[in-house]
Amino acid sequence: MCGIVGAIADRDVVPVLVEGLKRLEYRGYDSSGIAVADPDSVRRVRRTGRVAEMEQAAVAEGFNGRLGIGHTRWATHGGVTEANAHPHISHGELALVHNGIIENHEEQRERLRGLGYEFESQTDTEVIAHLIHHYMASGKDLLGALQAAVKELTGAYALAVVSLREPDRLVGARMGCPLLVGLGEGENFLASDVSAIVQATRRVIFLEEGDTVEVTRAGVRVFDAQDRQVQREVHVSDVSLASLELGPYRHYMQKEIHEQPRAIADTIEAVIDAGSFRPALFGAGAEEVLGKVRGVQILACGTSYYAGLTARYWIEAIAGLPCSVEIASEYRYREAWADPDHLVVTISQSGETLDTLEALKYAKALGHRHTLSICNVPESAIPRASELVCYTRAGAEIGVASTKAFTTQLAALFQLTVVLAKLHGRLGPEQEADYLEQLRMLPGSVQHALNLEPQIQVWAERFAAKQNALFLGRGLHYPIALEGALKLKEISYIHAEAYPAGELKHGPLALVDADMPVVVIAPNDRLLEKVKSNMQEVRARGGELFVFADQDSNFTASEGVHVIRTPRHAGVLSPVIHTIPVQLLAYHTALARGTDVDKPRNLAKSVTVE
Known part of the structure; x- marks a missing residue:
């Protein structure tokens, strides 16, 4: 959600701060600001709206400095106002930016008011600024004051702080939020x-x-939770400037949709090169762990949850293991039953999703011994907290609505399924070779699905005038219907719901009329005839059908029934192929409606708060 950048240099850091905030815009925000400190003053500029508006104000006011911090805020405590925007300043001499939520802020606010501090905002963040100032006033230096203050905070935070008293250093702290x-x-x-x-x-x-x-x-000095100086490993990030550029595309979402053949190819590269599904894909010791687990528990949120729902079909049918899938934010707050011999799989694009990270911690506390993370960001919090890891190699994903992260998660989960099947004696050499060939064909099939974009764009023009939509799927493709509805909601603001097609007659059919478009995922599998029957129920009520059917399905377009044919049925990997058209439908519908595709209202890319 919120974003932090701070810098100390022998050059003007304001351009660094502004550029950094622009590159954090994808995370979702509603206001931004920067503060610079020098021996004479702490100067601050804040604005609601886009970073560009704040940048204009900084230029107009002649901002410059060699030490500074910046922030993009997504409102939690207090409305979207300039007074609530970060950085927050205490007594004109200390500036602070904060990601996260402080749960005991009201208690600390009352205490600080008793000490004479006045508050200008409704935020929990201003409490931290005053608390650090209080400890500096009592004689501690900036680092010592920060270390004392965070010990009194309950909740999650990433902090960056500068002070007029110490213009030659920048300090920070992390608990529950990345820094x-x-x-x-x-x-x-x-x-x-x-x-x-x-x-x-x-x-x-x-x-x-x-x-x-x-x-x-x-230089840099790092201290652990006991304030002991420690050494942390230095990493060389593989994120490149080129991967963050928009290139010839209109939006990052469109770019990332079209990057999926390459992203999937990169994710499956090790399997294809090895010519077999090897446990080593998931880290050292994976063969022993995966060979003895008796079931799988998947924890995830949003789009990643739908990837988990798809994997459940694979794991139970192919690996022959029981699999449950839970929304992480629900799991972490219920009295769950734990089997130490079940593998806990967490799925997160960012690796920092707070609910998923906390659910993982809870699962371990319940007695789960074996954990595996599927993630797109190396060295993020969830992989570091997991026994085994599979990185999806999707590359940087900037658009808030996840696309290539989802399909690469599916590719990773399929690889996990086949490895489990192999280790549990459910997979012979012939079947393994068949799955390997299906995986090898996957990037090309995804590219073929992308070639449907002009046809889908025509559909999108019709969808743009609608206010509601239904998505239907069965079996493996029900989660893809869920994902299609989510994408349409996220970026076009059309209310959309997804159902297993067989559930129509149990309630949702009451919603069907000429103004309710019904999108159907209709692959040429064993449930196709059942899906056709469900479609007849829609047509009988005057509903208009938009059908994504395989090339080898026996479908004919007619009045009220529109058909786009994807590539030939891709077997167990068909859900990956059918994801592409629902992504494109959402994208072009949003484009036709004129919404902010990459930064949909009220949403954030990396959800690091509850």
């Missing part, structure tokens, strides 16, 4: 996402839970 250090030559940085600083450096240190950090021009 990293960027290492330069004579300059160093703090950021919540490597994309914010990739224009300046690719050498980064990922802070761990409870860490605090002191950043100067000369």
